[in-house]
Amino acid sequence: MSRLSREACAALDATDPLAALREEFALPPGIVYLDGNSLGALPRATPARLAELIEREWGHDLVTGWNRHGWIDLPRRVGDKIARLIGAGPGEVVVADSTSVNLFKLLAAALRLSSGRSVILSERENFPTDLYIAEGLIGLVGGQHRLRLVDGDAVADAVDAECAVVMLTHVNYRSGAMHDLAGITAAAQAKGALVLWDLAHSAGAVPVDLTAAGADFAVGCGYKYLNGGPGAPAFLWVAPRHQEGFRQPLSGWLGHAEPFAFAPDYRPAPGIGRYVCGTPPVLSLAALEAGVDLLLAAEPAGLREKSLRLTETFIAAVEQQAPGLELSLLTPRLSERRGSQVSFRHAAAWPVMQALIARGVIGDFRAPDILRFGFAPLYTRFVDAWDAAAALADILKTGAWDQPDFHRRAAVT
C-alpha cells in the first residue's frame, strides 16, 4: 500500500458504496467508534420501532399482541433473516436466549448424537463462556466426558476417535484471527466428529456459509455486528439433518409442538422450533430485527471487501504513524486469516485505551495487554481508521496515557 494520508482515506470514503448505510445509524458526533464487535451502534430506525412496539402493540393491544403483531413468530422470523447472513436456509435458525444458553443446548445435542465419544475439543484461547458452558454441561452429564483444549492451529490434527464435537469460535475475540471454517469442518467430520461454530465475531462482518461447509451446529451473538442493542438475544443454527434427531434438554414450553395445548408431557416442535425454550424477550428481539434488517440491505461481498480494506488501512496507518512504539500486531496480516478487527499488544494497553477513549476513540482493552479495534463495515469510515491510528500514535509518542486517571480500572473492562 502506498503512503497513506487522511485525504486518501477521505477519498476512499467518498467512493465507498456502503457509505449511505452509515447514515442509517445514530452515531454520536465527534466519536470514532471501533467497538462494534462488543456493542453494535444504534440503528436510526430502532427508537421508533421500539416506541411503536411499546406504546401501540403492548400498551394498546396488550396480550393480543402475541397474535396480532406476530410476537410469537419473532424467534423464527428474525432467525430466517439471520440465516441469510450465515449461509443457512429458512427454518434453520431461531433467535433465543443468550449465546451461552444456546451453546449448552447444542453441545448437549452433539454429545447425544456422538454417543460413544466423550471429548469436547476446543482451543485454549476460545472465548471463555464457550469453555465454561462446556464445563458446566460435562459436570452435569458426568461419565467419561471431558473438555480438551489445544492451540488454535492444532485443532484439526487433535481430532481423534474420542472426539464427539469440535467447538470453535470462527473469529477469535482477542486476536481477530479467523479459522478456516470449511476446512476444519471437513477435517473434523472426516474423523467422525461433529462441529459447532460460534459466530459471535463473524455474523454480519465476514462471509459465512454453513451450508456449503456442511457444518453441524452454530450459535451467534445479536449485539455485536448485528446491532441488536445491549444484551440482544442470540441465535442458533442446526443443520436440517440433525434438527429432529434430538430433544434438547432446555425443553421449555415454547419449544413444544403445541405450547397452548398445555399438555403435561413434552413433545418437541418439528424442526428448529424445538430449540426455543421459554418466552422470548420481545422488546430486545424487535430491536435485534431492526439491526439485522440493515445488514440485509448490504451486499455481503461488499461488506467483506470494505472490512478487509478498513483493517488493512488501520494496520498501515498505525505502522506509518507509530513506528517503533512498542506495539506488536496480534491480528494475522493474511486477509483470509483475519476477521473484522485489529488487535495490538502493548505493555500499557489498559491506560493507553483509556487515553484513547478520553479522546473519543472507542476501542476495547482485553486482558492482559491487548488493544482491540473492531471495524463494522456498515458504519465505520476510512477516516475513522486514520484518526484512530493518529490518536494512538500521538498518545504513545507523548506519553499522554501515563496519567493516574487512565490507570484506574472500571467494573467492565
Added chain:
Amino acid sequence: MSRLSREACAALDATDPLAALREEFALPPGIVYLDGNSLGALPRATPARLAELIEREWGHDLVTGWNRHGWIDLPRRVGDKIARLIGAGPGEVVVADSTSVNLFKLLAAALRLSSGRSVILSERENFPTDLYIAEGLIGLVGGQHRLRLVDGDAVADAVDAECAVVMLTHVNYRSGAMHDLAGITAAAQAKGALVLWDLAHSAGAVPVDLTAAGADFAVGCGYKYLNGGPGAPAFLWVAPRHQEGFRQPLSGWLGHAEPFAFAPDYRPAPGIGRYVCGTPPVLSLAALEAGVDLLLAAEPAGLREKSLRLTETFIAAVEQQAPGLELSLLTPRLSERRGSQVSFRHAAAWPVMQALIARGVIGDFRAPDILRFGFAPLYTRFVDAWDAAAALADILKTGAWDQPDFHRRAAVT
C-alpha cells in the same frame, strides 16, 4: 355480600387507596383488561425510560453504557427490588433468562444438593414448562432420576425418602388455587426434601415470604404482575444457605467471579451472582425495572386486600347476573386458597372468550374449557369486575358467542 350493583362497585373504586396507581398505567380506553396475569399492562414511565436507554445510553454512550449507566448491575439491582416483593433479602435474587431456564438451573442445584434421592415431585396440573424442564434435565442427567406427578392436594403426603425436591407453582395458572407455601415447605423439609416454588402467578399479586417459610429455591416471571413487558426476563431466588453450595450447570461468563479476566476455567461468582449465565437483555431488563418500581410504590397488605375484594366481587357479580348459565367456578372460594384470578368452566369457553374480547373484555381461554380472568390489584377497578360479569352474562344469555368468527382458533390461545 349484599346485592351488588355497578354503583356499589364505583363506590369501592372511589375509596380505593390504590386507585391513584392505576393512573401510572397507560391502559387503552374502553377496555376491561383482565389478563394482567398473562401480560401486565404498560407503565406510563416505561416508554420514556426505554427511549432514554436506547437513544442516550446506547446510541450516544455506546459500549461505555455497561459501566456508565450500570447495565452490568441490572440483574442484581432489579433482583434486589423483586426480593422485597417475595420476602427475600438483598443479594438473594437475580433477574436472568426465562423462568424455564431458571428452573433448569435450580432443579439441577436441587438434585445435586439432595444426592442419593432421585425424585422430582410435582403436581399433575402444574404449568407445563415446569414439567417439561424437569423432563429435559432428567433426560440429561439420567440415572435413577424421575419426575413423579400427583394431585395438588396430595403433594405434601407424597413426599418420601426418594424425593429430592418438591417443585410447585404457588398459584395455579388455570384454577387460580393457591398452595400453602409455608405449610408445604415445612412438611416437605421435615421429610428431607428441598422445595422450589414457581411464583409466576404470585409475585406482585399475593403475599409471599420465602424467608419466613424457610424455602429453598424460587423462580418467577417478569411479564405478568410485574408488568415488565412481553417476554420480560425472569427472576430466581436461592436461600443464602444454598447459594454457594453449588455450581449451576449453565455456567456462562457473567456468572464468573471475574468475567473480564477472561480466564479459561470457570470460577463461580460469590453468592447469587453465579446464577447469572450470559449477557442480560438490557432493554427488556430496564422495562422490567420500571414495572417493578410501580409495585414497590404500593403497600403489600393493601394489594392483597384489594385483590381479594376484586375476585370476590367478580365471583358475586357473575353469580348474581348469570345464574344457571352453565358456568362452574373452578377457583377456590376460600380466600386463603385463592390467588389473584378467577376461572370458570364453560363448555363453550373458547367462543365465549372471543365474544368477550370482541366487546373489549380481555381475559384468557385455557384448554380445554376454562375462562380465566386475572385481577391485577395495581390497575384493575371494581367496575371492571362488574362490567366483565355483565358482559359475560349478556353473552351467555343471548347466545352471542355462537358465531363463526368466535369459533376460529388463533395461534396463541
